[in-house]
Amino acid sequence: MKSSEPGGLGITHPTYTNQDQNEHVKASIDYFKCTFDKIRYTYKSHSSITIQEESLKFIDQLFSILTADKNWYDYQKIFGMHGYKNCIVIGEYIRVFLYGPKNAKGYNTSMIDLSGSACREFLERNGSFTDLIKLMIEWDAKCTRFDLAIDDTSGEICDIYDLWENYIDPCNYTSTFHDHNPMMPKNNRLETFTGFGIYFGRRGSNQLLIYDKKLEREAQNKPVFDFSVWYRYEIRYAGGKATTIMKNFLINLLKSQEDFNNFAFECLYGVLDVKIRDSNDSNKNRWKTAPMWIEFLNQVKKLKIVNEFKPEKTIEKKEKWVERNVDKTLAKLYLTRQNFLLDRLKNIGSKLKDFTDKDLAEVNKDLKSNGLKAIDKNELKKVAASLAPSEEIEEENSENIEYKNYK
Secondary structure (H helix, E strand, C coil): CCCCCHHHCCCCCCCCCHHHCCCCEEEEEEEEEEEECCCCEEEEECCEEEECHHHHHHHHHHHHHCCCCCCHHHCCEEECCCCCCEEEEECCCEEEEECCCECCCCCECEEEEECHHHHHHHHHCCCCHHHHHHHHHHCCCEEEEEEEEEEECCCCCCCHHHHHHHHHCCCCEEECCCCEEEECCCCCCCCCCCCCEEEEECCCCCEEEEEEHHHHHHHCCCCCCCCCCCEEEEEEEEHHHHHHHHHHHHHCCCCCHHHHHHHHHHHHHHHEEEECCCCCCCCHHHCCECHHHHHHCCCCCCCCCCCCCCCCCCHHHHHHHHHHHCHHHHHHHHHHCHHHHHHHHHHHHHHHHCCCHHHHHHHHHHHHHCCCCCCCHHHHHHHHHHHCCHHHCCHHHCCCCCCHHHC
8 A cells, every 4th residue: 555645755565566667767765764862761670661751742643653553552562772672663664762872962862763674564554754754853863874765677778787887897987985896797687696786885884786676686586576677776875964865855845756756866866977988088077977877867966965963174173183093103103213203294394285275264263263363375385385394495485484373
């Protein structure tokens, strides 16, 4: 049973059949995990956790949205994991973890964990992701995993084997990821093998997986219906980016499967841009996007997802990092490699010459916060010259410099 609500968009159901194939591309939410502290507890023992009275309305609201068909306290509790004392399972896969680790505010957390199977079950029970995500945002929840999947059951516009051979393997692409780890068939797609996939990023972090879903299911003896092709593009967001994508999902007010598809395409385009090689230009960002990729992504624009909770880089944090990680090494080098340390100081001069406007702005922000005078580019050149070897100092920068504002 499929939901008619916007939140029910795009999950490939176990009953997905031939009649649905008029839509060859379908986006879905394939994993959703959130932690929050809205529910407050009184802990008595491992088997006795009491929900505080003022939180009862919140847990009732949560279980209603999660399609519970009875009161939450009537569900069987099982032992939790990952630091959570208990877990309640709705249906077969929908899990709510209770009384978890404390957050920075000192409150015990709760967690919703919807695997791919749970996402499908949630929608089959007429659950709405729109309602669930709206509640999580109201509760200031942190989404720790949000997977978007795009299933292509045609492969006519973009064949992932050609994508690998003509674009990914020869590095004709740009990506937010620094590596790809292909799982290649022995020779060609006609052989018998367990799978084919192109993986970007590292397990447990943000990832992009492009793989042959049909081969995967065949290897697991699962039905592939009557699809001759089944390719999947799976974007896994973790940490702060998961929270950002959760908020973007709601902001976009998805009203149809087409809206959802385009939203997922924007996300995919944001992490992978397939290019036409230009041998006359070493900057891949200036290479033109392959027409095939633009057509497959339905002419959408890139959606850049930032880390919602990425800490700001400051001079103060860098100072503490050096104290914590570098001081002892410098002491050892002082006793054994004094000339090496002197060379490092001279090298700072050359690094100052390479400063960008962003680097200088970071330095000046710290100076101003400590009541010190900011440095302009001319003063920066003088400092760089003072640290360079004497033969490199240009005469125009050889005057004495006052350092007290730069310490």
